[in-house]
Amino acid sequence: MRRRHGLVTIGGALVAAAIASGGAVAAAPAVPVEAGEASVAGTRSVLHLPRVPWEGGSAYWSRFPEAHRAGWDRASFFPTALWYGSCNPDQYVFDKAHGINTYAQCNPETTYDGLAAARMSTLFTPQGQPARGGRVQVGTLLDDEVDGRYEVEEGLAHMRALARQYDVARTGRFTYANWTGSILTGDRSMKVSTDYYDTVDVNSVDAYLLSVPQCDWTYDGQWVGSRYRVPAVSSWSSGHVGLPISQTSCRTPSSYGKLIDLQLEVNRARGQRGPLWGVHEVISTGGSVNGYRQPTGAQVKAAAMNSVVHEARGLMWFSQAPDQADVSDCVSGDAFRDARVDPSSCGAANVAAVGEFNHFLQSLAPVINTRSFVWSFGPGTDTMLKVHRGAAYVFAMAQDGGHGTRTFTLPPGVTGRRVVVVGENRTLPARGHTFTDTFADETAYHVYRVQL
Template identity: 40%
Template sequence: MSAHQGKRRDLPAPHRIASAKAIFVCVWVALVAILPASGLVADAGESHAQVGLLDLPRIPWEGGPDYWKRFPAAAAAGWDDPAFFPIVAWYNGISSDAEAQYDKSLGINTYIGMDASTPYSLFADNGMYWIGPPLNDTFTRASKNWVGEFLDDEVDGRYAPQQGRAHLQQLSDQARADGRFAYTNYTQSVLANDMAPADANAYVNDFTDAVSVDMYWYTVPFCSDSPYRQNYLVPIPQASCRSASSYGKTIQMLRQRDAADGRLQPLWQFVENLNGGPGGQPLTAYITPEEVEGAVMSSLINEARGIVYFNQSLSGPCQGGSIFRESQVVPGFCADPQVSAAKKVDSLIKGLAPVLNTQSYAYSFGPGLQTMLKVHGGSVYIFAMTDGAAPPGDRTFTLPAGVAGRSVEVIDEGRTISASAGGVFEDRFQSESSFHVYRVAE
């Protein structure tokens, strides 16, 4: 697919979706119940003494940084470092060190989609990584920054299931021959009940070592459809369709598919950095800066292990084939606020990567919330947003038993909150895309 074709945004009417409410914790508790013991990977990054106070069940995971040790190319490139978290740009060509360094300043560390003339040296010299086929003869088996193969895009939307599986099997076998991981991206059809479960499960489980789905909830026409039809594994009510919570539910549903074979792989999330709507049609919406950050955070809270930015805008007055690059070269570019938002949340991810790369605990802090709980370096970390079902506003948190701290630091906000003797504190979420990250002494 060329950089300017864009990605398919919506399924046709027969493939659209149903209603009800789902709670994040319940989904993960259900996953704990259905996964065999071999699918639950112990946390290599925390000692038993350090986590013993919490005595809570763990969220199933694929193994964190240790997962990448299975792939010699990724391990040699340092992807097994707990301080590394994949942040990927979809089609953002680089032609100079200055361009690569600009992308790096935004938090980008990996690319998918590039002009065939791009020399490998631009990746190696700037500490950036490539996922895809060899672009030219400057790429060799020894090219350390060439870490993975991108098999194909949206095969489930372009092939009949049997043909699609045969196509991916061939590509996957080729990719893994050189010790690189295989990654692909699907449409939302693998998350819907219109596709036969056996076909959807096979797509998600049989060919890849990392997998994602693209559905741009804030900017695709789907959320405004009338009549509105739902048929997802996790209901997406129309009232909250255009919300950060829908991105988190995408990860929940993808994990349900991924868990079907009892083996887990990293799940990545596509987020539009301006507009994910289809080209050649009237503009539905541009994602706002706050929504960029919220979509990323909701994905992380629901255990996304990588973020991929859809880096094009194909409709409306603010268009571009490479949003990040145009923000560098076009003074006063119309998407500068969205790019700044991506930079801000990417910086937060980079700073918290050692925390994000640990295994989470299953715990509900209170109603109306989606949360992620982690322990690292003697502190408890709580990543929190509203769940999209109830209006934003004040929320009450109850800390797990055994957490000693009474002072709750709100990271990157310059404030602290006092918890009661019973471990209860309150905070406000101004909008559905608002989030807070808290640190409490264990």
């Protein structure tokens, strides 16, 4: 997640399409029920809809002994990680209060005992950790942005060597790597993408489109197109034909779900269903100068929700900004640490927003960790449909950075006439199998609960 400038590659014409009316989508085929799925009470008999391809939700982590010991395979657990933590006893309390449960990296002197007492997970080996059974290190971060730092064959050889070294049979832990946004563009072939993704269990991409100017590719002042591929099917949940990362909406929260869509296509191309994590900036990686923008707390939360709506299986928060005053007007090595030490620090408001979102998300983990149904609720909606304990849950945003009123058509089998807007202390009537709600701006998201 090092700060860098990408290369420009101009691809083919951009194409956008939308589903004109609510209904099941034939383009996303039904997937056989996987082990344990039939035990979800009533979902198969009530909603006769296709299901999204998935890796198994929280049960996926049970294949890794160290993650299992740490409770990652509980339905109530959803990974909300911090890329680089300050990692001391005071910070553990603060970070947990803000919904962080995992550290990708920490200071080299970080001790196992402190992390264990705080019940924090890591993707690195702290000092004094037992070789097995420590319930702290659940996975291993193999490397970061290898696709942007090596030639392809050299990078693949490097990753494959690390994969052999940290194979689950040796460590009991899953492996994780983060890639640059270039791995989803015309800068790289799909074969290169799949080869890199095959080297680890969990993949993610950092492309901080709320903050950086790199999605606005121009030549002599004229827009020349998006460097990102165009996804064929958006998220498999909403069933919408894939929307490109476009000039008009690239710097909105909607782009983060599109990044997950593009990674789902890499998974489909390699025939795998490994978890994808959404990577999100807490503060701008370049401040508010030289074309960079400082995202608001509302934008940060909305971008993370859009990743989840598009089937992200975890979140990685990046809370750093360069330490050169002429590059960033909000310098930070760890915005969480700064917010604890100085509540008036430049990133404190966004850290608070991240905490609010993490707790909201974790309160819904038992729902999110179920397998989604494929259903289009109607034009202009970006949605994910779940069923949990006799109720349908609709995670929703306006599509493509839009806003305004949207009408949702409920699928057959959802018969409730009262729609609860989760966490907002309000309800909506469902009439004629539809309900309507308003999305004030690009950052608005709602979660609806309707009895079956």
